[in-house]
Amino acid sequence: MKSVCLYFQVHQPLRLRRYRFFDIGNDHYYYDDFTNESIMRKIADECYLPSNKILLDLIKANDQKFKVSFSITGVALDQFVSYAPDVIESFKELAATGCVEFLAETYSHSLAALKNKEEFKSQVNAHVERIKLLFGQKPKVFRNTEMVYSDEIGKMVSAMGFKAMLTEGAKHVLGWKSPNYLYCNALNPKLKLLMRNYTLSDDIAFRFSDEGWKEWPLTTDKFVGWMSQFDEKEDLVNVFMDYETFGEHQKKESGIFEFLKSLPQAVLETKQFKFATPSELAKEYQPIAVAHVPNVISWADEERDLSAWLGNDLQDEAYGKLYELRDDVLELNDERLLKDWNYLQSSDHFYYMCTKFFSDGDVHSYFNPYDSPYDAFINYMNVLSDFKIRIAEMKVSSVPVNGTELAKKDEIIAQCKAEINALKKQIVDH
Amino acid sequence: MKVLMFGWEFPPHISGGLGTACYGLTKGLSKVDDLDITFVVPKAYGDEDQSKMQLVGANGVHIKQVQEHIQRFKSKHTYLEVESALIPYNDPDEYYSFRDSELYGKNKLFKVNKEGKLEFTGKYGANLIDEIYKYAYVASTISMDHEHDVIHAHDWLCYPAGIAAKEVSGKPLVIHVHATDFDRSGGSVNPKVFEIEKRGMDAADKIIAVSNLTRNIVIEKYGQSPDKVETVYNAVEPVSFEEKKAIKKGVKEKVVTFLGRITMQKGPEYFVEAAYQVLKRTDNVRFVMAGSGDMLEKMVARAAQLGISDRFHFTGFLKGDDVFHMFKLSDVYVMPSVSEPFGISPLEAMQSNVPVIISKQSGVSEILTHAVKVDYWDIDALADAIYGIIKYDSLSNIFKSKGKEEVDNLKWTNAAIHVHQVYSNTIKETV
Structure with missing residues (x-):
């Protein structure tokens, strides 16, 4: 029997307010509460709540045979708590069915995996704790921000105890190989890899309501028909997408909810497919091969690389300047500072600074609250400057004025000075 | 003596230094006895300060012959239409939102409203050239309706209006050169703008230049006789500080400010490079680039490339009191203009007790003593000067006190007396 793995990503950026030099x-305070609240409320009503309700009904109607998986970023969870607690409740109901798996990721939807191992670990742990607390299950499978993955990142994730990881079935990584198998990490084969079938996933996520697409309108029969044409030996289909596809990117009027409602029935009727969560896949199937990913990949844009977040001067400057502050932030261990530190790492900020507007400009401008990447950069750097000032001020006030310690240091300085003088004298004498 | 004066903008509706200068000058002229000014702008909003003069908005002038064929008007005056893409500068306010480019000029007719009046926007935008012609057209009507002894036209936008007025009344024309296209374009002039400027200067009986720098350009590049061109320096309006509310300085470091249009003429790139040099040597400083313009994005990218963006801030276009706030927060003001006919903003900075560094390629450098003057391209000298002022309090203090004293003595009344002399001489010569 083949498996279908449905995975949905839930994230909402925490938008910064217009932060001026003055x-x-x-x-x-850096956040645009009004925009964040109104957008969160709108998406909760148009997407999260109706979709969750549909999923819950489907799980009940199909006698636990319908299964899905989610990862919800900490930034989104925090905003649910503040602006839409009913969404948290509805996710809890889903969790209680036992048919929904929650995955781990970085708390603040960050790109820490590329910069700092320790930071990455601590963010993942924070997220795991949060999921445990809310939904009563400890995540066993990991998915990194924006499906960012490389052999090195996989190794790191494996060392943290995860059994499997999700990533993009990128063309330039898989080549002629099919994403419809289980793969494993090149450095540590213990870590299973689930590669996204981007054709099928994007048929729903991007093309569903595109009337210019030759397959429009997409029905569940058509969709399941494509799946049944796969090679006999293929094991699984990974359909991964943003949860906001339902009701937000694809509007209610497009019929996306009807599609979702009839999908499980259509899949189960084939008798070839069943639904499975990522953990189940990892347990059930054997990896067919090693996936070599020496260079970092992601699920974004045509290039499937990092260029949406990093690479231009603006992004590199902001990203670099931010992570310079890590040691100081951790040392001060101040609650508010840590909170801002987390939120400022969110990859969204760097996404807004992206200057490659040509091929993927539509998607970028859709998600972007700024007029231009320069505007985004200016605002972010102003916020970061204030953040730095706070750190500097707190450092000054937190240094304990310890008389004996200072005296000790003075002593050391005096010793060193004497030594230098002695050496200088030697040179002169020489 | 009655003066018919043509300007393009008037406070509070201004977008550049031209409106400020016109206001200061007319205010000064109002203190001269026996001088009566009618100031004409393309669009009067009604809330301008009219205590010093009579303000006529060209949009309020009744045109008798409606639907005059624009082509005929243009052929009579032999002006050329300039493609809208070649505008010398845009209203910084509307930098990102070009106004509708739909021209009524397409059917070659002036659009006249029900009362027979032409509509004006009074802004720098895509229809600028069209507006200039309409303005000139209306100017001839105004010149008939308002008795005058001399005509005074400010900057190239108003030269056609001045000429049109002169053709009707036959009175002497004084044109006031606040800038030339050589300043705005850095040498590669727009030939059509140049032509309008040249025609204005040729038609004028006397030319007032805002500095010797500009006077030389007028003589050399526009082929005017030196006897015809006179330099009258600008001044600055005194500000009353009590009225302004104080702003809290949020940063501890010294603040070095660039304030102006971020265009090639203003030399923003030299400011960025100098900032980089200074930041290599000291941490105790922040740089601010205030304003907007077609080079803004390039400057943002350059600052990021140099890795100084956490110390180099951008504010966007500043209006009204924010300009004053910016000065209040500043420890040094820098104007590295590549070519600046005059430059009032350093004077405003000095009024706020801010030491200034100006380029030698600015008109204002001819009259200031208590300011650091460097070549705009000399990044090292600029960096040195910035470093010196932020590092050595004695230096900065002396610039503050002496500078304030100096700038307080620059009065528009003095400029006005000079302009009055020019009027008298011109009238005498042409009679």
Whole structure:
């Protein structure tokens, strides 16, 4: 029997407010509460709540045979708590069915995996704890921000105890190979890899309501028909997408909810397919091969690389300047500072600074609250400047004025000085 | 003596230094006895300060012959239409939102409203050239309706209006050169703008230049006789500080400011490079680039490339009190203009007790003593000067006190007396 793995990504950026130069040092609040709340409320009503309801009904109607998986970023969870607690409740109901798996990821939807191993670990752990607390299950499978993956990242994730990881079935990585098998990490074969079938996933996520597409309108029969044409030996189909596909990217009027409602029935009727969660896949199937990914991949844009977040001067500068602050932030261990530190790492900020507008401009401008990447950069750097000032101020006030310690240091300085003088004298004498 | 003066903008509706200068000058002229000014702008909003003069908006002038064929008007005056893409500068406010490019000029007719009046926007935008012609057309009507002894036209936008007025009344024309296209374009002039400027200068009986720098350009590049061109320096309006509310400085470091249109003429790239040099040597400083313009994005990218963006800030276009706030937060003001006919903003900075560094290629450098003057391209000298002022308090203090004293003595009344002399001489010569 083949398996279908449905996975949905849930994330909402925490948008920064218009932070002007005049605010630096005067105002330490960075977020646009109004926009964040209104967008969260709108998407909760148009997408999260109706979709969750449909999924819950489907699980009950199909006698536990319908299974899905989610990862919800910490940033999204925090916003649910503040603006839409009913969404949390509905996810809890889903969790209680036993047919829904929650995956781990970085708490703040960050790109820490590329910069700092320790930071990455601590963010993942924070996320795991949060999921355990909310949904009563400990995530066993990991998915990184925006499906960012490389052999090295996989190794790191494996060392943290995860059994499997999700990533993109990128053309330039798989080549002629099919994403419809289980793969494993090149450095540590213990870590199973689930590769996204981007054709089928994007048929729903991007093309569903595109009337210019030759397959429009997409029906479940058509969709399941494509799946049944796969090679006999293929094991599984990974359909991964943003959860906001339902009701937000694809509007209610497009019929996306009807599609979702009839999908499980259509899949189960084939008798060839069943639904499975990522953990089940990892347990059930044997990896067919090693996936070599020496260079980092992601699920974004045509290039399937990092260029949406990093690479231009603006992005590299902002990203670099942010992570320079890590040691100080951790040392100060201040609650508010840590919170901002987490939110400022969110990959969304760097996404807004992307200057490659040509092929994927539509998607970029859809998600972007700024007029231009320059505008996004200016605003972010102003916020970061204030953040730095706060760190500097707290450092000054937190240094304990310890008389004996200072005296000790003075002593050391005096010793060193004497030594230098002695050496200088030697040179002169020489 | 009655003066018919043509300007393009008037406070509070201004977008550049031209409106400020016109206002200061007319205010000064109002203090001269026996001088009566009618100031004409393309669009009067009604809330302008009219205590010093009579303000006529060209949009309020009744045109008798409606639907005059624009082509005929243009052929009579032999002006050329300029493609809208070649505008010398845009209203920074509307930098990102070009106005509708739909021209009524397409059917070659002036659009006249029900009362027979032409409509004007009074802004720098895509229809600028069209507006200039309409303005000139209306100017001839105004010139008939308002008795005058001399005509005074400010900057190239108003030269056609001045000429049109002169053709009707036969009175002497004084044109006031606040800038030339050589300043705006850095040498590669727009030939059509140049032509309008040249025609204006040729038709003028006397030319007032805002500095010797500009006077030389007028003589050399536009082929004017030196006797015809006179330099009258600008001044600055005194500000009353009590009225302004104070702003809290949020950063501890010294603040070095660039404030102006971010265009090639203003030399923003030299400011960025100098900032990089200074930041290599000291941490105790932040740089601010305030304003907007077609080079803004390039500057943002350059600052990021140099890795100084956490110390180099952008504010976007600043209006009204924000300009004052910016000065209040500043420890040094830098104007590295590549070519600046005059440059009032350093004077405004000095009024706010901010030491200034200006380029030698600016008109204002001819009259200031207590300011650091460097060549705009000399990044090292610029960096040195910035470093010196932020590092050595004694230096900065002396610039503050002496500078304030100096700028307080620059009065528009002095400029006005000079302009009045020019009027008298011109009238005498042409009679």
